[in-house]
Amino acid sequence: MSNGPPPMAAPVCLIENTDKGLQTVESSLNLLRGIQQPVVVVAVVGLYRTGKSYLMNRLAGKQSGFALGSTIESKTKGIWMWCVPHPSKPKHTLVLLDTEGLGDVDKGDSKNDGWVFCLAVLLSSTLVYNSRGTIDNDAVEKLHYVTELSSLIQVKSAGSSNDDEDNPDECEFVCFFPNFVWAVRDFTLERKLDNEEVSEDKYLEFALKLKKGRSKDVRDYNFTRECIRNFFPTRKCFTFPFPTEPKKMSHLDNMAEADLDPDFLNVAERFCNYIFTESRVKTVKGGHSITGSRFSCLVKNYVDTIKDDKVPCLENAVIAMAEIQNHSAVKEAFQLYDQGMENLKKNFPIDLGPLSTEHQRLSTTAEKEFLKQSFKDDEKKFITQLHEKVAKLYKDLITQNEDKSEELCRKLLSDLYAPMASNIQQGTYANPGGYKIYCSDRDAMVAKYQQHGNKGVKAEEMLKEFREEKSTETNSILMADKKLTEADKKMAEAREQAAIQEQQAKVVAQRQEDLQRALEDEKRNQEERLRHMEEKMEEEKHLQREELDRALESKLKEQQEMMEKGFRDKAEIMSQEIEQLKKEREKEKQEEADPGFFNKYFMPVAKLGTDVLSSALQYKAMSMMR
Structure with missing residues (x-):
C-alpha cells in the first residue's frame, strides 16, 4: 500500500465539541479514508493550559500548528488531527491527536471530559498524559478519568458467545489499550529516592506504588494507581524542565530553538525518539492492524455510539469496521x-x-487483493461473495465468447457459401455431374473456412450445424444428378451422413477437451486459493497469538511485582486473569493443531469457482451429445 497522507499544512478538527455534543467532521474522515497505509496514532491528553500542543507540534516536526494559546483560555476544542509521513517507519502514517484540555473551568462538563479521555484511549496506540509540576498524589488523582474507563468501554457485545462472568472486560483492556507515556512539564525537583538519583521511569513507578492496608483511605489511594497499572501494558515517563524563563512561556510557539533551555530540548528529543521508535501501529481486538481508512470507521463508530448515549463496544466497532472494509475489499x-x-x-x-x-x-x-485488504471475515461471507461474483462473470464471459464465435462463424460461412448459393440459383449444379461439382465447391469452401484464423470455440459446432442445414439441399442435388446410378447415390448419401457424424464427434471431442483443460486449470487455481487463505488465516492467528502473548507478559510482570511487594491478595486476583489468558492461548493452539480444521472451514469456499465452471462446461458438452 502506497497511499500515504496528503500534505497537511496544519491540523484539522476530527471530532467537534458542539452544543449538541461530540460529532465527527466529514472532511477529516474523508482525508483518513484516502490513507491506505498502517497508522501509528499518538494522542495527548491532560489538564488545559499544560502545553500539550507543543509536544504534538514537535512530533509533527513543526514549530507551530496545533494551537498553543497564550492566555488562560483553552485553545483546543474537541480533538484535532495532523497526519504526517512517519519519520522512521517507511510506508506508515503518523496520526497525531491533540485533545481539548481536561478540567476547563469555562466548560465545566466532567462527563464530556470523560468521553474525550475515553476516545483518546480507544483511538491511540500511544497515549501521552501531560501534566505540570510533579507526580504527587494530587497529580495522580487528576488522572481519575482512567478509573471510569471500565464503565465507559465495553469489550464484548451483550450476549457474546465468548462472554465469561469470571473474565470481566477490565482484565482484557491490557490486550488493546495503548502504551502510556507520562510527560511531566516544568519539573524542577531532583529525582531522588532515599538520597539516590533515579530514572524517570522509576520515578513514575514510585508514584504509582500501592499502599498496603484495607481502609477506605488506602483503597481510595490505590484505586487510580491500580487502574493505570492494570490497564496500560507499558508505561514511560519524561520529566521536562522549564523550556525558558516563565515570562517568555507565552511565546513558546515562535521562539527559536537557540532561545530554549538545552536540557528541555534534550528531553524533547528523547521524547520524540521514543514515540517514533516504540509506538506501535494501531491495532484492534484480534491484533488487526489499522490503516487510515479503517481508522476513519473506528472514529465514526465510537463517536456515533457516544452521541446515541451508548457505551462504545470494541467488539462491535471491529465488526462494523470489518463489514465496511470487507465490502470495499x-x-x-x-x-x-x-x-x-x-x-x-x-x-x-x-x-x-x-x-x-x-x-x-x-x-x-483479485483474491490476493481481497485478502490483503480484508480482515476478520470469520464466516468467509465476503470471500464467498467475491468467488460467486467472479464465477458468475466468468460463466457469462464464456457464453459471450461463444456468442461472439457463433456470430463470426455464421457470417464467415454465409460469406463463403455465397458463390455456391449463386450457382444453385443459376442452376449450375442441376446438370448431369452437378453433384460432383457441388461437392468440390463445398469442400473448397470448408477448407477456406477451416484455414480462417480466430474463429473461437464454436468453429466446429457451427460447421456441423452448417452441414446439417445444407443436408437437404445436398441430398436434392444428389438425387437430381442423372449421371449417377442408384447405387452411386446410396453410397454418396451414406458418405454425407458419415461426414455429419464425424463432424458431430469432433464437436463433442473438442468440448470434452476444453472441459478437461479448464477443470485442470481450475484445480490449480483452487490449490492456489487454498494456499492464500491458509496464509491469511495463519497471519490472523499470528496476530491473535501476539496480542495474547503481550497481554500475558504484561500480567505476569505486574503479578511478579505485586508478589515482590507483598500484595499477595492482589497477585492472587491477577492469577485468575492470567489463567483466562492461558486458556485462550491454549484454545488457539488446539485449533492450529487440528489437521481437519482448515480443510473443513475453507474447502467449500475454495471449490466454489470449480463447481460453477464444471457445471457450466459439462452442460454445454452434454448438449452437444444430444
Whole structure:
C-alpha cells in the first residue's frame, strides 16, 4: 500500500465539541479514508493550559500548528488531527491527536471530559498524559478519568458467545489499550529516592506504588494507581524542565530553538525518539492492524455510539469496521478481475484455453487483493461473495465468447457459401455431374473456412450445424444428378451422413477437451486459493497469538511485582486473569493443531469457482451429445 497522507499544512478538527455534543467532521474522515497505509496514532491528553500542543507540534516536526494559546483560555476544542509521513517507519502514517484540555473551568462538563479521555484511549496506540509540576498524589488523582474507563468501554457485545462472568472486560483492556507515556512539564525537583538519583521511569513507578492496608483511605489511594497499572501494558515517563524563563512561556510557539533551555530540548528529543521508535501501529481486538481508512470507521463508530448515549463496544466497532472494509475489499478486488477481463473481451472470440488462463490469473490477483485488504471475515461471507461474483462473470464471459464465435462463424460461412448459393440459383449444379461439382465447391469452401484464423470455440459446432442445414439441399442435388446410378447415390448419401457424424464427434471431442483443460486449470487455481487463505488465516492467528502473548507478559510482570511487594491478595486476583489468558492461548493452539480444521472451514469456499465452471462446461458438452 502506497497511499500515504496528503500534505497537511496544519491540523484539522476530527471530532467537534458542539452544543449538541461530540460529532465527527466529514472532511477529516474523508482525508483518513484516502490513507491506505498502517497508522501509528499518538494522542495527548491532560489538564488545559499544560502545553500539550507543543509536544504534538514537535512530533509533527513543526514549530507551530496545533494551537498553543497564550492566555488562560483553552485553545483546543474537541480533538484535532495532523497526519504526517512517519519519520522512521517507511510506508506508515503518523496520526497525531491533540485533545481539548481536561478540567476547563469555562466548560465545566466532567462527563464530556470523560468521553474525550475515553476516545483518546480507544483511538491511540500511544497515549501521552501531560501534566505540570510533579507526580504527587494530587497529580495522580487528576488522572481519575482512567478509573471510569471500565464503565465507559465495553469489550464484548451483550450476549457474546465468548462472554465469561469470571473474565470481566477490565482484565482484557491490557490486550488493546495503548502504551502510556507520562510527560511531566516544568519539573524542577531532583529525582531522588532515599538520597539516590533515579530514572524517570522509576520515578513514575514510585508514584504509582500501592499502599498496603484495607481502609477506605488506602483503597481510595490505590484505586487510580491500580487502574493505570492494570490497564496500560507499558508505561514511560519524561520529566521536562522549564523550556525558558516563565515570562517568555507565552511565546513558546515562535521562539527559536537557540532561545530554549538545552536540557528541555534534550528531553524533547528523547521524547520524540521514543514515540517514533516504540509506538506501535494501531491495532484492534484480534491484533488487526489499522490503516487510515479503517481508522476513519473506528472514529465514526465510537463517536456515533457516544452521541446515541451508548457505551462504545470494541467488539462491535471491529465488526462494523470489518463489514465496511470487507465490502470495499470485495468491490475493489472484483474490479481488478472485471477490468482485466473487459480488456480480454476486446479480443473475443478466443479459444477456451487463453480465456481460462486469463481467468485463473485475474481471479488469483483479485483474491490476493481481497485478502490483503480484508480482515476478520470469520464466516468467509465476503470471500464467498467475491468467488460467486467472479464465477458468475466468468460463466457469462464464456457464453459471450461463444456468442461472439457463433456470430463470426455464421457470417464467415454465409460469406463463403455465397458463390455456391449463386450457382444453385443459376442452376449450375442441376446438370448431369452437378453433384460432383457441388461437392468440390463445398469442400473448397470448408477448407477456406477451416484455414480462417480466430474463429473461437464454436468453429466446429457451427460447421456441423452448417452441414446439417445444407443436408437437404445436398441430398436434392444428389438425387437430381442423372449421371449417377442408384447405387452411386446410396453410397454418396451414406458418405454425407458419415461426414455429419464425424463432424458431430469432433464437436463433442473438442468440448470434452476444453472441459478437461479448464477443470485442470481450475484445480490449480483452487490449490492456489487454498494456499492464500491458509496464509491469511495463519497471519490472523499470528496476530491473535501476539496480542495474547503481550497481554500475558504484561500480567505476569505486574503479578511478579505485586508478589515482590507483598500484595499477595492482589497477585492472587491477577492469577485468575492470567489463567483466562492461558486458556485462550491454549484454545488457539488446539485449533492450529487440528489437521481437519482448515480443510473443513475453507474447502467449500475454495471449490466454489470449480463447481460453477464444471457445471457450466459439462452442460454445454452434454448438449452437444444430444
